[in-house]
Amino acid sequence: MTKENLGELILNSENQLYATAKIILGNDEDCADAISETIVKAFEKRETLKKENYAKTWLIRILINECYSLLRRQKKYVSMETTEIPERKQPEKTDYSELYQAVSELKDELKLPVILYYAEDFSIREIAEILEITEGAVQKRLARARGKLKKAFEHKEVFV
Structure with a gap:
């Protein structure tokens, strides 16, 4: 893949990269x-991409790995000056819809497929490749996530 093609892919995937990183x-x-x-x-690793058809999947996989790497690094650096462990900042409820809030509360193993499938429009096959x-x-x-979301909204009239 050429530098120009990769640059174009990155520019075209900007919103998907941000949404995926934000959810993690x-x-x-x-x-x-x-x-x-x-x-x-x-x-740095553009030459390792074997098929350009999978470039977007490859890029999202790199991002997911980088997000988890960042989370691991953050866990290692807990300030010794305080006796409290800092909490991960949760998004304010007023900034997001109830559905987005419910999705963000799912475990990562359920949340990522939901975001990649419904928000980012990846196919089942592409998601399988991204998540390995x-x-x-x-x-x-996806079925388990839908079940949990349905259960969360059973007593609410959110989608009426």
Whole structure:
């Protein structure tokens, strides 16, 4: 993949990169860091991409790995000056719809397939490649997530 093609892919995927990072990290500054590192790594490793058809999937996979790497690094650095462990900042309820809030409260293994499928428009096959799981596992996770979301909204008239 040429530098120009990769640059174009990154520009075209800007919203998807941000949405994916936001759902994992929740913090805009961390999202910016993860996306920046993803771009650097993508340019460094662009020759490892075997099929350009999967470039977007490859880029999202790099981002997801970078987000989890950032979370692991943050866990290692807990200030010894305070006796309290700092809480991860949760998005304010007023900033997001109830559905977005409910999705963000799902476990990552359920949340990522939901975001990639419904918000980012990836196919089951692409999600399986990104998450490095089988297509059946993606379908099962989507079904479990839908069940949990349905249960969360059973007593609310949110979608009426």
